[in-house]
Amino acid sequence: MASHETQTREVGTVDAHTMPQRARKAWRAWARTLVATTLLFFAVWIPRTVTLELFVTADEADWLQRSVEFTRALLQRNWAGTFQFIHPAETTLWTGSIGVLRTLPDFPALMAAIATPGQPLPLLDEWLLEATGVTPLHLLAVTRWWVVLIIALVTTLTFFPLRRLLGDGLAWVALLMIGWSPFMVGFSRELQPDGFLATFYFLSVVALLAWIYTGLRTRDLVLAGVAMGLAWLTKTPAALLVPAGGLVVGLEVWRRVRAEAAAPGAPSRGVILRRDAHVRRLVGGYVMGRGGYRPSSLRSFPPCGSIRWACSGTFTPSWSSTAAGTPIPTSSWAKPSTIPGRSSTRWPSLFRTTPPRSSGWRRHWWRPAPRRRWTGRPCAGRSAAC
Numbered sequence: 001m002a003s004h005e006t007q008t009r010e011v012g013t014v015d016a017h018t019m020p021q022r023a024r025k026a027w028r029a030w031a032r033t034l035v036a037t038t039l040l041f042f043a044v045w046i047p048r049t050v051t052l053e054l055f056v057t058a059d060e061a062d063w064l065q066r067s068v069e070f071t072r073a074l075l076q077r078n079w080a081g082t083f084q085f086i087h088p089a090e091t092t093l094w095t096g097s098i099g100v101l102r103t104l105p106d107f108p109a110l111m112a113a114i115a116t117p118g119q120p121l122p123l124l125d126e127w128l129l130e131a132t133g134v135t136p137l138h139l140l141a142v143t144r145w146w147v148v149l150i151i152a153l154v155t156t157l158t159f160f161p162l163r164r165l166l167g168d169g170l171a172w173v174a175l176l177m178i179g180w181s182p183f184m185v186g187f188s189r190e191l192q193p194d195g196f197l198a199t200f201y202f203l204s205v206v207a208l209l210a211w212i213y214t215g216l217r218t219r220d221l222v223l224a225g226v227a228m229g230l231a232w233l234t235k236t237p238a239a240l241l242v243p244a245g246g247l248v249v250g251l252e253v254w255r256r257v258r259a260e261a262a263a264p265g266a267p268s269r270g271v272i273l274r275r276d277a278h279v280r281r282l283v284g285g286y287v288m289g290r291g292g293y294r295p296s297s298l299r300s301f302p303p304c305g306s307i308r309w310a311c312s313g314t315f316t317p318s319w320s321s322t323a324a325g326t327p328i329p330t331s332s333w334a335k336p337s338t339i340p341g342r343s344s345t346r347w348p349s350l351f352r353t354t355p356p357r358s359s360g361w362r363r364h365w366w367r368p369a370p371r372r373r374w375t376g377r378p379c380a381g382r383s384a385a386c
Contacts, residue, residue, distance in 0.1 A: 140191060
């Protein structure tokens with residue numbers, strides 16, 4: 001009896017010593033994570049905040065003008081007016097709106113004095129300084145500050161899935177190298193879509209890899225899907241994440257099926273592919289995560305329902321660029337005119353199109369050339385009336 005009481009007392013003493021040790025280890029791990037993420041945030045944020053009022057590129061003037069028009073359309077509930085025709089750029093426009101409203105708190109009254117609803121807004125250079133005393137460059141600097149803040153926060157968030165893949169130290173160093181890359185610093189401190197695209201794209205890839213190789217945690221899959229949706233709403237090259245993710249998932253499924261089929265007495269690979277719970281979670285999670293990201297992301301931006309209209313392929317030519325001195329309009333169903341050659345617009349169109357427009361684009365370039373009814377010779381051009 002005494003021995004039993006002594007044993008119980010010893011177990012209780014061990015537990016009393018073990019619990020504080022576990023608590024201290026958990027506290028130290030939390031403190032290390034807090035210090036690492038804080039240092040990483042400031043290491044990414046500080047270099048991008050230097051000389052934000054310097055002029056860099058004329059593209060930012062266009063995006064600042066679009067941000068003002070986007071904010072005006074939101075406040076006037078003119079949802080069709082939130083659409084702009086170059087890229088989706090939702091993240092860029094919303095960030096620009098934050099900067100506009102922070103700099104111009106009386107923005108609704110100002111818009112009422114500058115232009116009546118339904119009329120186009122004059123260029124900022126024509127009215128901003130005179131009406132508000134704020135220069136366009138100062139307004140641009142404020143919007144850049146918010147761009148830098150969001151990108152620094154998203155880069156810091158990437159540390160959490162990345163450290164489960166590489167470990168704390170290597171993940172921190174990898175993100176620091178990316179954060180200090182001159183190319184990334186330059187693009188991620190401007191009011192334009194490329195910095196947001198690269199940041200959300202990278203977060204989606206890291207979260208997807210963490211989901212596949214660190215336990216199929218639902219939070220990683222959700223993070224990957226949300227980041228991909230934000231990347232897609234920023235710029236259409238994010239669509240490349242769909243086949244890239246499918247390739248990675250397919251390789252992991254093939255590796256697992258092959259390993260299980262090699263065990264003695266294992267069923268056939270077809271049976272494993274159909275019945276293995278891990279394989280079904282991989283495939284099902286990928287389909288749900290990659291198939292459901294876009295509707296959920298569009299729900300996050302309810303005023304921008306005009307994106308659906310933009311994806312319908314019905315908008316008209318609105319912008320032009322120059323190639324060898326020849327204007328190249330971007331038009332509905334990808335039917336360009338006055339171009340020096342098809343190669344000048346075919347490949348850029350892959351990065352500036354939407355699925356409905358790409359179907360018409362393929363129909364235009366690869367449909368069989370019409371032939372004359374009696375002779376069988378090709379018609380001149382692509383006219384069907386011959």
